[in-house]
Amino acid sequence: MKTIRLLFFIIMLVLMPVVFYMALVWVPPAMGLGEASRILYFHVPVAWSSVLAFIMSGYYSIRYLSGNDRRHELFAYNAAYMGLVYSVLTVITGSIWAHISWNMYWNWDPRETSAVILLLIYVAYFSLYSSLQNRETRGRISAVYLIIAAVVMPFFVFIIPRIYMSLHPDVVFNTAKKSGLELSMKITLIASMAAFTMLYFFILGLMNRTSVLKKIVEEKQNDD
Amino acid sequence: MENRIIKNLRKDFLVEFRNRSAVNISFAFAGITTLSVSLATGGIRLQPDIQSIILWIIVFFSGMSGLAHIFIREEEEKTSLFLSLHSTPEEIYISKLIFNIAFFLVICFAVTPLFVFFLQALPVHLIFFILTVAAGSIAIASVSTILGAIVSKAGNSGTLFTVIAFPLMLPVLWISIGLTTSCFDPSVQPDCRGLLFLLAFSGVIISASYLSFRFVWTE
Numbered sequence: 259m260k261t262i263r264l265l266f267f268i269i270m271l272v273l274m275p276v277v278f279y280m281a282l283v284w285v286p287p288a289m290g291l292g293e294a295s296r297i298l299y300f301h302v303p304v305a306w307s308s309v310l311a312f313i314m315s316g317y318y319s320i321r322y323l324s325g326n327d328r329r330h331e332l333f334a335y336n337a338a339y340m341g342l343v344y345s346v347l348t349v350i351t352g353s354i355w356a357h358i359s360w361n362m363y364w365n366w367d368p369r370e371t372s373a374v375i376l377l378l379i380y381v382a383y384f385s386l387y388s389s390l391q392n393r394e395t396r397g398r399i400s401a402v403y404l405i406i407a408a409v410v411m412p413f414f415v416f417i418i419p420r421i422y423m424s425l426h427p428d429v430v431f432n433t434a435k436k437s438g439l440e441l442s443m444k445i446t447l448i449a450s451m452a453a454f455t456m457l458y459f460f461i462l463g464l465m466n467r468t469s470v471l472k473k474i475v476e477e478k479q480n481d482d
Numbered sequence: 483m484e485n486r487i488i489k490n491l492r493k494d495f496l497v498e499f500r501n502r503s504a505v506n507i508s509f510a511f512a513g514i515t516t517l518s519v520s521l522a523t524g525g526i527r528l529q530p531d532i533q534s535i536i537l538w539i540i541v542f543f544s545g546m547s548g549l550a551h552i553f554i555r556e557e558e559e560k561t562s563l564f565l566s567l568h569s570t571p572e573e574i575y576i577s578k579l580i581f582n583i584a585f586f587l588v589i590c591f592a593v594t595p596l597f598v599f600f601l602q603a604l605p606v607h608l609i610f611f612i613l614t615v616a617a618g619s620i621a622i623a624s625v626s627t628i629l630g631a632i633v634s635k636a637g638n639s640g641t642l643f644t645v646i647a648f649p650l651m652l653p654v655l656w657i658s659i660g661l662t663t664s665c666f667d668p669s670v671q672p673d674c675r676g677l678l679f680l681l682a683f684s685g686v687i688i689s690a691s692y693l694s695f696r697f698v699w700t701e
Contacts, residue, residue: 323694323697371652371656375649375652375653378648378649378652379649379650381645381649382645382646382648382649382650383646385642385645385646386632386636386642386645386646389636389642390636395635395636395701398697398698399632399635399636399697399698401697402628402632402694402697402698403632403646405690405694406628406650406687406690406691406694407649407650409686409687409690410650410653410683410686410687410690413653413679413682413683413686414652414653417679418653418656418657418679421657421673421675421676421679422660
């Protein structure tokens with residue numbers, strides 16, 4: 259396990275600077291949008307990670323409810339915590355992009371609204387989590403909320419932006435299932451998505467290990 | 483199973499019929515808000531999008547004030563333990579869901595004509611409008627049922643319910659407002675995809691809630 263973690267860390271350590279070089283230097287700017295278009299290589303991976311956090315928190319919640327292992331409750335909390343941070347970053351990078359493209363930071367485009375809904379669900383989860391005093395009830399009820407949130411997430415991330423007309427560009431695939439990106443842009447975007455996904459799992463892994471250690475210390479203190 | 487669900491439903495309707503607290507609060511809220519908006523606009527005919535936004539805001543907050551009540555009452559009156567002895571969590575969930583859907587459909591179909599009358603908001607596509615109100619109400623009732631159960635166990639009713647329900651109901655409101663706008667606007671043809679969205683959303687929520695309700699209800 260230690261070797262896998264080390265290997266994962268080394269790959270990420272190499273890939274991240276490469277992605278930064280590709281995104282900021284190697285890839286040409288998008289036609290008509292100039293250098294500002296480079297934010298795409300950070301905005302899309304961050305948005306993807308916030309969705310990934312939903313899936314992970316839902317997964318850990320199902321594991322918690324099926325096995326009643328308290329570690330999974332903590333892991334679900336950590337996944338949601340990361341999701342909150344990534345959602346905030348998605349909204350910030352998205353509004354910077356909107357200001358550059360449409361000359362306004364916010365215009366309630368369907369994709370912008372979806373990002374805000376994700377953010378609000380995470381905020382609601384933490385409100386619910388903090389309002390539950392009993393540890394066991396808190397674990398069960400907050401896990402159910404995360405599962406329901408994960409189940410309805412595809413509706414507002416993938417379906418609503420396709421029902422309503424959106425000004426947001428189809429960065430990966432449009433409705434004709436074709437990518438509008440050049441090959442170099444595609445490679446950079448895929449590399450960036452891979453690097454940010456690895457970063458997400460790396461930070462999540464660290465948080466999970468810290469939570470387990472904290473739990474062990476707490477249990478020992480209680481025993482003493 | 484069906485027998486116990488019907489018994490639970492009868493009990494809920496009977497209790498609601500006796501004290502009528504949830505119905506009264508929801509009706510009073512919807513009526514007062516509709517009259518206030520009508521008074522504030524002074525009889526001016528509003529744009530279709532404004533009309534549909536106001537309608538769904540009224541519907542949403544009417545639901546907020548009444549839908550969580552069905553579970554909170556069980557906790558407040560300390561009857562949840564007896565209910566657990568009588569029925570399985572799945573039976574309890576189904577009966578409460580049916581009650582909430584019926585309750586909210588009644589509220590919506592009472593509030594909507596009031597709204598149409600006072601705000602002179604005559605729908606051009608009447609059948610589609612009725613279907614939109616019904617599908618939107620079912621979606622809101624489906625979300626509220628499981629969240630009402632969560633909030634009743636959290637012991638912190640009013641504010642928490644709105645906080646946790648709002649993000650999950652936002653897609654429903656968003657789609658319903660869009661559909662209702664197209665019902666009021668003669669130049670727009672209503673889109674069936676929105677209706678399908680609302681029904682699919684309700685189906686997914688009900689399935690997930692049915693499977694996870696046991697963990698919320700059982701101590």
